[in-house]
Amino acid sequence: MLKYQQIAFEIEKYIEDNSLQQGEKLPVLETLMNQFEVSKSTITKSLELLEKKGVVFQVRGSGIFVRRHKRKGYMSLLSNQGFKSDLEDFHVTSKVIELELRKPTQEAADNLNLTLNDDVYYVKRVRYINGQTLCFEESYYNKSIVTYLNEEIVSESIFHYIREGLGLKVGFSDIFLHVDKLNKEEAEYLGLEAGAPKLYVETIFHLTNGQPFDFSKVTYNYQQSQFFIQATNHLL
Amino acid sequence: MLKYQQIAFEIEKYIEDNSLQQGEKLPVLETLMNQFEVSKSTITKSLELLEKKGVVFQVRGSGIFVRRHKRKGYMSLLSNQGFKSDLEDFHVTSKVIELELRKPTQEAADNLNLTLNDDVYYVKRVRYINGQTLCFEESYYNKSIVTYLNEEIVSESIFHYIREGLGLKVGFSDIFLHVDKLNKEEAEYLGLEAGAPKLYVETIFHLTNGQPFDFSKVTYNYQQSQFFIQATNHLL
Incomplete structure (x- = not known):
């Protein structure tokens, strides 16, 4: 598993563990970079992967938000x-x-x-x-x-x-x-x-x-x- | 429509017009850059969009290939x-x-x-x-x-x-x-x-x-x- 995949996995786990809900905002890029001790390009790739997987969505100029479907059993x-x-x-x-x-x-x-x-x-x-x-x-x-x-x-x-x-x-x-x-x-x-x-x-x-x-x-x-x-x- | 979207549209049209089949290889990056008179970053974004749309797939070190589902009526x-x-x-x-x-x-x-x-x-x-x-x-x-x-x-x-x-x-x-x-x-x-x-x-x-x-x-x-x-x- 590559570094950015690992970080993506950890962010996803963080969202799960803390039961973050649809629309909740994630920390800004700089905070995530510091927290995971990685470069901006790595964290950007991690977030792109999570967006493709439907775990987050990004709003330009506004931030990164949690995306999750709300139904159990699907x-x-x-x-x-x-x-x-x-x-x-x-x-x-x-x-x-x-x-x-x-x-x-x-x-x-x-x-x-x-x-x-x-x-x-x-x-x-x-x-x-x-x-x-x-x-x-x-x-x-x-x-x-x-x-x-x-x-x-x-x-x-x-x-x-x-x-x-x-x-x-x-x-x-x-x-x-x-x-x-x-x-x-x-x-x-x-x-x-x-x-x-x-x-x-x-x-x-x-x-x-x-x-x-x-x-x-x-x-x-x-x-x-x-x-x-x-x-x-x-x-x- | 942004430039890279326009180019993506034209590449897709080229594939359609020429009835390219699943697995057929597209020209290399340089050729596409010259053909559409755009920068490498633009053509790269166009191809990424086409990959997301399921029109092409990229194989690292090997090239860009046509992807199409083969069934009519779906x-x-x-x-x-x-x-x-x-x-x-x-x-x-x-x-x-x-x-x-x-x-x-x-x-x-x-x-x-x-x-x-x-x-x-x-x-x-x-x-x-x-x-x-x-x-x-x-x-x-x-x-x-x-x-x-x-x-x-x-x-x-x-x-x-x-x-x-x-x-x-x-x-x-x-x-x-x-x-x-x-x-x-x-x-x-x-x-x-x-x-x-x-x-x-x-x-x-x-x-x-x-x-x-x-x-x-x-x-x-x-x-x-x-x-x-x-x-x-x-x-x-």
Whole structure:
């Protein structure tokens, strides 16, 4: 972790520990520089990172303010491969239905820029939150990037392993979502009636070098999934 | 529009006009500087903006590459108050059900940081896409910020008016979403059966100074709404 990331982490922790509320003002730049004993450029980068993460917002000429969503029980839609930070209050577990090294479907090949002769790890899981089904998930990992998976790894956080175990740098992702009715298979895995509503989310995860490495298809139990997104102004 | 925004716009247009594909490399910095006759710092800011917008991605030591989602017919979930750019191929219209200056509900007051004695404009609309219902929308605008609305304005793009007509600077927004079943009123407005799936999205829009000015509750017709989100790495 780089210095400015470390400082950003500490500022975020300070906001959490002191339960600062939306709109509360942070100390001025000079105070933060002194407190953390870093240069102006470092603290500026830390604050830019926190702004991108939706932790603070800056008003020109006026200061830096705390930004936080106010609702408990909502998961971040944009970090759904890392439930841990959002769901600290919850307990998420996985049941592995299938783990297989195989050839990709046409759909998976298209989304991962592979041919039908390349190898992928196929993972099928049901995830649970506080003992309730949270989602049903099918994922395809490009084997030439995610070189090894086993049952133990996929029963935990695969992304934690990808980052820490394989040392890969996870970059941007493209997310496609729509709402529909559960089919029979999904309904059985989720313990709901066929025809009940579902949130269906497809995500293509890329490394920082732009290579797609994971194509995932997730069907959420509508009774268990409430999401938030923090959008910054450039997105509007 | 500032210089770097103008250049960013032109680079984006160049990518569109030449149908550049995901992963295609853009010219190096020096070439872009010469081509647009601007400084290195300007072109760098332009590229940073395009990266935030999900139009390009940068690989350190390697260059700048085109990033684009590949699916037609998906709307951006993070710019749902500005259908125009995403839905160029589509035709979106609105039917105004109600427009009233009134006191906020408790829920609207909470989300807009108002008291129950403050004034809000309440707008209830059904929006259509290619002749089909797209969504049913209820919005509350803080009257002390959005000082005037009339029937003609709310039958068009309210956000266009807020930006251009009132000169307000729209900043970040907090989005909360979940999936549920349509109630009777929603089903009637959308022309669907009660109990059919819905995507329900609440958004609190803020000015760049952090003031919330619009609390909107939108129920989407699940048959008409497919969304994409481009997430950048800091969000994961």
